[in-house]
Amino acid sequence: MKITNQAISMKLIITIATIAIFSVANSSAQTLYKATNATVSFFSKTPIEDIDGKSETATTLINLEKKDIAFMIQNNSFKFPNKLMQEHFNEKYMESEKYPASNFRGNVQEDINLKITGTYKVIVKGKLTIHGITQERTIPGTIIVNEGSITLESDFKVKNIDHEIKIPSLVVTKIAEELDVKVVATLFPKK
Amino acid sequence: MKKNILFIAMILMVNFAWAQDDLLDMLKAENTVSSPVLATFKGTRIITGQSNENIAKKHLNFLILHRFGELKDDAWYYSLLGIDEATVRIAFDYGITDKLMVGVGRSSKTKVYDFSVKYKIAQQKIGGNKNFPLAISYYGNMGLNSTTFKEPTRENYFTSRLSFCNQLIIARKINPSISLQITPTFVHRNLVNKTSDPNDVIALGLGGSFKITRSTRLNIEYYPRLTGRDELIPNSTDEYEDYLAVGFDIETGGHVFQLMFSNSMYMYEQGFVAQTTGKWSDFGIRLGFNLSRTFSFDNEHIK
Numbered sequence: 163m164k165i166t167n168q169a170i171s172m173k174l175i176i177t178i179a180t181i182a183i184f185s186v187a188n189s190s191a192q193t194l195y196k197a198t199n200a201t202v203s204f205f206s207k208t209p210i211e212d213i214d215g216k217s218e219t220a221t222t223l224i225n226l227e228k229k230d231i232a233f234m235i236q237n238n239s240f241k242f243p244n245k246l247m248q249e250h251f252n253e254k255y256m257e258s259e260k261y262p263a264s265n266f267r268g269n270v271q272e273d274i275n276l277k278i279t280g281t282y283k284v285i286v287k288g289k290l291t292i293h294g295i296t297q298e299r300t301i302p303g304t305i306i307v308n309e310g311s312i313t314l315e316s317d318f319k320v321k322n323i324d325h326e327i328k329i330p331s332l333v334v335t336k337i338a339e340e341l342d343v344k345v346v347a348t349l350f351p352k353k
Numbered sequence: 354m355k356k357n358i359l360f361i362a363m364i365l366m367v368n369f370a371w372a373q374d375d376l377l378d379m380l381k382a383e384n385t386v387s388s389p390v391l392a393t394f395k396g397t398r399i400i401t402g403q404s405n406e407n408i409a410k411k412h413l414n415f416l417i418l419h420r421f422g423e424l425k426d427d428a429w430y431y432s433l434l435g436i437d438e439a440t441v442r443i444a445f446d447y448g449i450t451d452k453l454m455v456g457v458g459r460s461s462k463t464k465v466y467d468f469s470v471k472y473k474i475a476q477q478k479i480g481g482n483k484n485f486p487l488a489i490s491y492y493g494n495m496g497l498n499s500t501t502f503k504e505p506t507r508e509n510y511f512t513s514r515l516s517f518c519n520q521l522i523i524a525r526k527i528n529p530s531i532s533l534q535i536t537p538t539f540v541h542r543n544l545v546n547k548t549s550d551p552n553d554v555i556a557l558g559l560g561g562s563f564k565i566t567r568s569t570r571l572n573i574e575y576y577p578r579l580t581g582r583d584e585l586i587p588n589s590t591d592e593y594e595d596y597l598a599v600g601f602d603i604e605t606g607g608h609v610f611q612l613m614f615s616n617s618m619y620m621y622e623q624g625f626v627a628q629t630t631g632k633w634s635d636f637g638i639r640l641g642f643n644l645s646r647t648f649s650f651d652n653e654h655i656k
Contacts, residue, residue, distance in 0.1 A: 245409030
C-alpha cells in the first residue's frame with residue numbers, strides 16, 4: 163500500500179514537472195522578442211557645434227505578456243564622425259571603463275494586448291541608467307506589432323546633469339545640456 | 354508525502370522564478386561582446402617616443418613639436434628658458450585604416466626628414482569572450498638627412514643620408530588612471546661619425562602615463578640603451594646619455610598640448626635614442642612642447 167502510494171505521487175511529480183517545464187518553454191517562445199541590432203542615436207545641438215553619435219548594436223527584449231521592455235547598449239559602440247569625439251565621449255563623459263553599458267527597463271502603462279497586430283502609442287515607465295546613475299523616467303514611444311516581428315520607436319531627452327555627466331567649462335558652449343535620443347528596434351521571436 | 358508536496362512546490366517555484374526573470378538581467382547575461390580599451394595614451398606619442406595609439410581612419414593629425422635650449426648655467430634667463438635655441442619638427446600623420454598610420458616630418462637644425470609607418474597588431478580588449486590583455490603595435494621609420502655633405506670632395510653616397518628605426522610597442526592600460534608601455538627599439542644608421550662608432554643601437558624604451566584630472570596626465574619616458582653605450586659625443590670626451598623625459602598632457606577639445614622636460618633636442622627616434630647629450634644632473638634639460646590638432650576627413654558617417 164505504501165509503495166503504490168509513493169508510485170502514484172512520483173507519477174504526479176513527473177507529470178507536474180513536465181507540464182511546468184513545457185509551459186515555461188512554451189510561454190517564453192511566444193512572448194519574448196529580441197533584437198541585437200537596435201539603433202540608438204543622440205544629437206547635441208548648440209549654436210557652435212552639432213555632435214551626433216550612433217550605435218547599431220543595442221540589445222532589446224520585450225515580454226508581450228507582461229509588457230516589459232529592456233534595452234542595453236555598450237557605450238563604446240557609439241560611432242562619431244570624429245574619432246576624437248568618440249574618445250572623449252568614452253574617456254571623459256561616459257567613463258565607459260567604469261560604466262561600460264547604459265540601460266533601460268520599463269513597463270508599458272497602457273492596458274493593451276501586444277499579441278494583437280497593430281500600432282500602439284504607449285507610455286513606458288521605468289528606470290534609465292546612464293553613467294551609473296539611475297533615473298525614474300516616463301518615456302513615450304510607439305510599438306508596432308506585426309506578424310513575426312515587433313518594432314519599437316522612441317524619442318526622448320536626456321539631461322547630462324541628471325546622470326552626473328559633467329561638462330568642463332572649456333567646452334560647455336559646444337555640448338548641449340540636454341541631448342535628443344532616438345531609438346529604433348526591430349525585434350524577432352527569441353529562440 | 355510531505356516531502357513530495359515540498360518537491361512539487363519547489364518545481365512550481367522554479368517555474369515561477371524563471372517566468373519572472375528580469376529582462377535586463379537576461380540581456381546582461383547574454384552579452385559576450387569584448388570592448389576595446391580606448392585612450393591608453395592621449396596622443397600618438399607618450400612624450401617624444403611613440404605610443405600604441407594611432408590616428409583613426411581618414412583622420413589627419415598635424416603636429417608642431419618644439420624643443421628649446423638647455424636650461425643649464427645662465428641659459429634659463431639669458432635665453433629665456435632656452436627659447437633662443439628652439440628646434441622645431443613639423444609633421445603630419447594620416448590614418449589609412451584604423452590600424453595603419455603613415456607619417457612624414459621634418460626637423461630643423463639637423464634637417465632630417467622622417468617617414469614613418471605604425472601598425473596596430475593587437476588591441477587590448479576587456480570583458481566578453483574575446484578579451485586580450487595587451488596592445489601591440491609595430492613602428493618603423495626612415496630618416497633622411499638633407500644637409501650638404503661635410504666633405505664634398507670625396508665620393509658620397511645617397512644611402513649615407515639614411516637611418517632607420519624599428520620598434521615593437523607593447524602597452525597595457527592597467528586601469529582608467531595608469532597606462533604602461535615597453536618599447537624594444539632597434540636603431541640603425543648607415544653612416545656614423547667615426548669608424549669605431551656602432552651602426553646599430555638597441556634600447557629598451559619604458560613609458561608610463563598617469564591620469565591627474567579628466568583632461569591632464571603626467572607622462573614619463575625613458576630609453577636606456579642596451580648596446581652602443583660607449584659611443585662618444587663628437588669633439589668631446591663625454592659619452593651619450595640615455596634619453597629621459599617627464600611631461601604633461603593637457604587636452605582642450607580638438608587639441609592635445611604636451612609640455613615636457615627632456616634631455617634631448619631630437620624629435621625622432623634615431624636622435625633621441627642614440628644621440629642624446631643632456632645630463633639631467635647638470636640641468637642639461639630642455640623645455641619643450643608638442644601641439645597636435647586632428648582633422649577628420651571621414652564622410653562615411655551617416656547622419
